[in-house]
Amino acid sequence: MWMPLLRAELYKIFKKPRTYLGFGVIAAVTLVIQLAMYANGQSFVDFVLQGIQEQFDVEGNILNGYLVTYIILNLLLAQVPLLVALVAGDALAGEAGAGTLRLLLTRPIGRTRLVLAKFTASSIYAILLLLWLAVIGLGLSLLVFGRGDMLNFTADRLIMLLSDDIFWRYLGAFGFAALALITISTLALFFSAMAANAIGPIVSTMGVIILMTIITNLELPLFQAIKPFLFTTHMVAWKGFFNEPVPYGAMLQSALIMLAYILVLLGATIFVFKRKDIQT
C-alpha cells in the first residue's frame, strides 16, 4: 500500500501546473545571475579582491563555475523555501478544501500513512528542486565559466579551495540544503494539517521563516539565547562545506537540530491530523 500511495501523491504533485512554477523560477533566477556574472562578474571579483590585490597578485580563472554557483546558492537558497511551502502547504489543506481528502480517507490507507506519504512526496519535490538547481546552477555555470579554484570571501578571511577539492563540497552542500528544505516542507505540512485552505499554511510558513530569520540576524542580547534553537540559524550551515577546515562539529549540530525539527513537526502533524474531524 505504501508505494501505490507514494506514487499517487507524487503523481498528483507533478500533474499540477503550479508545481512547475518552482522549477521555472529557479531556472529564471539562476540564468539571470549567470548572465549578470558573465557581463559584470569580473568587476564584482575585482571589488571583493581589492583588499587582497593591494598586497598580492591574484591570477587565474577566479570567476569560474564554482564561484558563480556559490553566489547563486547564496542568493537563491533564501528564496527556495517559498517554492517548497507552495507544494507542502497545499498537501493536506488543498485537498481538504477541494474535498478530495474525504475521498482519500474513505480508502483503507490510514491517516498516519497518508501524512507520511505526503511528507515523503513533499521531500522528494524539495530534493528534485535542488537537483534542478544543481544542474542549472552548477552544471551550466561550469559549462559557461569553466572550472578553477574557488575563492570564498568572508569578512576576515579569504579561503581558497582547490579545483579538485570542490565537487564533493557541493554534494555535501546540496545534501545539507535538502535537509533545510525538508525542514521547511515539514513545517508547511504541519500548518496544512490544520487548515482547509492552502493559502493559510503557505503564508504561515513564510511568516515563521521571516520572523526566525530576523531573530537570527539581529545581534541583540535578547535573542542570543534562543538563536541556537531556531532552524533558520542552522539552515545556512551548508556554507560550512566551503570553509577550511570544514567545521564538521558545528554542521553536525545544525543537521541534528534540523532533524529534530523534522521529527517533532512530523509527529505533531500526525497527532493533529489523526484527531481532526474531516468536515470538508
Add this chain to the structure above:
Amino acid sequence: MAIPIIEAKNLTKHYGSIVAVHDLSFAIPPGVIYGFLGQNGAGKSTTMRMLLGLIHPSSGEVFILGKSLRKEGARLLRHIGAIIERPDLFGYLSGWDNLRMMANLSGQDISDQHLHDLLKLVHLQGREKEKVKGYSQGMKQRLGIAIAMAHNPDLLVLDEPTNGLDPQGIAQMRELILQLSREFGKTVLISSHLLYEIEQMADQMLIIHKGRKMVEGPVHELLHADETLVEVNYRPHPEMAALVAASQWVALVQEVHEDRLVLKMKPALVPELNRWLVEKDVAVQQLSTRHSLENYFLNLTQEQDSYVDAPATRRTLQNL
C-alpha cells in the same frame, strides 16, 4: 443470523454544546438497500462520516463486519466504497486517472479491464480520458460510483447521490443503485432528504431528526402500503361533520372540518368515497392520497419552520 455489514452502537457527536447526533444505533444486514432519511441538518452526513472514520464520535462505536473501526483502523474500509456528499474528484486529472489512482489505493490488485467494465456500467465509457473538471454533475456522480465500486466492496455508502441531478439523472442514478443491489448483490446505505427516493429504492430505512433516531424498520411496513391518508378539500360545507358521522366513513375519519376531510383507508376505496361525496353534493376541490409515514415526516419538519404544507401527492423537504 448474519453479521451486520455495518453497525452503529450508541453513536453520539457533540460540537461544544451542540449535539449533532445523539445515541444513534442501527445495524445494516447484508444484501439490503438501507435508506437513511432526514432533512438537511438532521445528522445524516455526520453519521455517515462517523461510519467511515472521517469524524470521531464523542461516544459510541462503529463495527464493520463485527470488528471495531476504532480498534482495527482504516484497513476495515476495504469492505466499503463511499461517496460522501458530492463526489469531489481531482479535477486536473482525467476520469481514468482518478479511477485508476483510487483503485490503486484500495489495497487490492485491480485490473484495467475491471475498471473499464465499471466505466461501462456507469455509462462513462469513451469519456474517461477527459479531465474531470469538464464533467457534468451527473458524470461526476457516476464516476464517483465507479470509484466506490472499484475494489468490489461489500457495502456502498452513498450520501445523497442524486443531489444536484436533473430528473433524468436522478432516474438513471436510481436505476444504477438498484442494479448494484439486485445484480451485484451489494449492500447499499443511501441517505437522502427525499422520502420518495428512499421509498423507491430502499428495503429498510431509518428516519433521523435532530440527531436522534425517530423511526426504523422495513420500508413497506413503515409506509403501510395497504393504508393511506386521503385528504379531501372542498367548498365550505357546514353539515359536513354530521354527514360523515352518519356515513360508513365515520370509522376511518382522522379529521373533519368545514372545508377539509382526512381519512385513513385502503386506496381501493377512494373511488367509492368519491361517489359518496358527489351524491352528497360536496363541491370537491381536491382529493389527494398520502402515506402515513410521509405525513409523519412532514409533521416533523413543520415543527421547525414556517413552511406551509401544500397538498401534493409527493413532496420534497428541501430548504425548509
Add this chain to the structure above:
Amino acid sequence: MKLLNKNIPARLFASAPKKTVGTWKTSFLFALLLPLFLLFGFSKANAQQDATALFQTIRQRVAQTKDYVADVRMKVDVAFMNIPLLKGMLYFKAPDKMRLERNGGVSLLPRNSINLNLYNIMAQGSVTVIDGGYESLDGKDVRVIKIVPDAAESDLVLTKAWIDESRLLVLRSESTTRDNGTIRMNLAYGKYAAQSLPDKVVFVLDLKDYKMPKGVTMDYDDGTPADLPLKGKKKKGRIEIQYLNYKINQGLSDAVFQKKE
C-alpha cells in the same frame, strides 16, 4: 688573514709613542706599529674589497640563469588567508618576469613578487656593497654584506645578505623595499646549488590587515571566535616555496608571462 672583529681594537691607537724615551725606542715602536697600522688599513680595505668581490662572484653565478621553469609547491601562511598547498609551475625570465602557472587554477604571489628573486636582489643594476662582517646563522659562520642599489628610483632600498662563503651561496636575505615593507628570504640549497638555485625558499613579508564589508561576503558563522584584527598594525605573512626541479635557460618567450584573459 682573517679579521675576527670588524671593530678596530682601540688599543692599537690608544697610546701614542712617548718622545722622552730614547729616540730609538720611539722609532722602534713606530717601525713596529706602522706595518700593523698599514696592515689593518689594508685589511679593512681588503675586507671591503673581499665583500665586493664576493658579491660580484655571486652575482656572476646568479646571472648565469637567464630563465627557468620550476615545478613548485607553495605554502601560504597568512593570517587573513586560508590557502591550501599550491602546486604549479614557476616561470622566471631575467631580469624581471615571474609567473606562477597552475593550469587554470588561481595563482597567488605577493605583489612585486619579482622582488623575491635572487636575481633581482643580486644580479640587477649598479650597487654599492658594504661589508657587514660575520654573523652566526643556524650555528654556522656566514658573511654578511649589505647591498645598496645606486639607482634612486629602485624599489629596493637596501638588501642585507647572509652568505656561505665556502659554497658561495646566499642563505638569507633581508630586503627593505620602498612600498612593501621588509621581505626576508631564507634559502636552502640542494642539487641546484651550483647554479645558485635554491630547493626551498621561505619568505617572511610585512602585510596589512584585510577586512571586507559584510554585505559582500558570504559568511558562515560556525561559532569559532574570530581573530581580533590588528587594526592599523602590520602583520607578518609567511610563504614557503619548494622547488622540485628546474629547467634552466630554456629560452622562454615573453608570451609565457602575459596574463591569460
